[in-house]
């Protein structure tokens with residue numbers, strides 16, 4: 001069997017360099033699995049609670065070493081540190097690790113975090129300890145640890161050039177597509193990612209809940225149909241520069257139909273009436289802005 005064609009891994013970090021991942025949650029374990037598979041060297045995991053983390057690793061099929069986040073001491077040499085901890089814990093975790101990395105004077109170390117919202121600046125304490133720092137955000141939803149979820153996705157990067165270069169090489173090595181985005185755009189980018197994932201799912205979740213009002217035998221086929229419909233409507237949008245193609249009552253200007261939907265929602269699902277109105281208004285505005293339907297004109 002031939003080995004997959006990967007870039008040499010990764011520039012500035014020869015095989016054998018230490019790989020350390022802080023956080024044994026969904027992203028940390030996904031990354032650990034993907035790293036182990038692609039390099040043949042399981043990374044070291046850092047956890048606040050080693051005894052509780054071990055069963056999580058085993059459940060995810062991982063056999064990586066785990067050390068205490070509070071007590072780990074880095075070895076001199078080259079290394080890549082990933083911080084896959086919650087957004088609000090990033091700064092404190094970086095500060096705590098920076099003190100220990102400073103003791104080995106580690107200019108060969110790089111640090112990347114996986115938050116979509118924060119920039120590399122949140123790792124300032126590590127930068128002050130001579131590490132090159134960056135953000136490495138996998139544009140993916142990780143409902144559970146799964147290394148396969150990293151393949152084929154975009155990974156959005158920014159930060160110090162050596163960290164971005166190594167992070168981009170790592171993304172390619174894992175079968176992902178690196179996208180470099182200046183730090184000032186990260187909050188908007190992450191807001192869009194939240195709308196595309198969580199908010200789109202919230203809309204479909206409402207549809208699924210509301211199917212409880214429909215005879216039971218029709219619910220499952222309708223739920224499958226609604227999911228397919230949502231996928232088709234998103235595919236209709238086309239590429240980043242294409243004129244949008246919308247269908248549905250707001251796009252057709254079917255005001256009586258919209259009024260009927262709103263009356264129904266106000267009567268049975270009042271908290272969704274305002275959401276429906278706001279989205280219909282936004283679609284009408286978008287239609288006015290973009291002009292005639294590009295297909296029917």
Ligand SMILES: NC(=O)c1ccc[n+]([C@@H]2O[C@H](COP(=O)([O-])OP(=O)(O)OC[C@H]3O[C@@H](n4cnc5c(N)ncnc54)[C@H](OP(=O)(O)O)[C@@H]3O)[C@@H](O)[C@H]2O)c1
Pocket residue numbers: 022023024025026027028046047048049053069084085086087089093114115116137138139140141142143
């Ligand atoms: N899940 C996603 O879909 C997704 C997608 C892209 C990016 N991200 C980003 O990736 C990062 C991690 O997300 P996640 O979904 O993997 O989170 P998660 O499943 O909640 O795991 C985070 C891990 O960090 C550690 N941790 C928790 N609280 C901590 C604290 N106060 N201080 C230090 N460590 C703490 C825990 O590991 P230990 O108990 O072992 O210490 C925990 O398992 C976040 O920045 C998130 O925005 C998530």
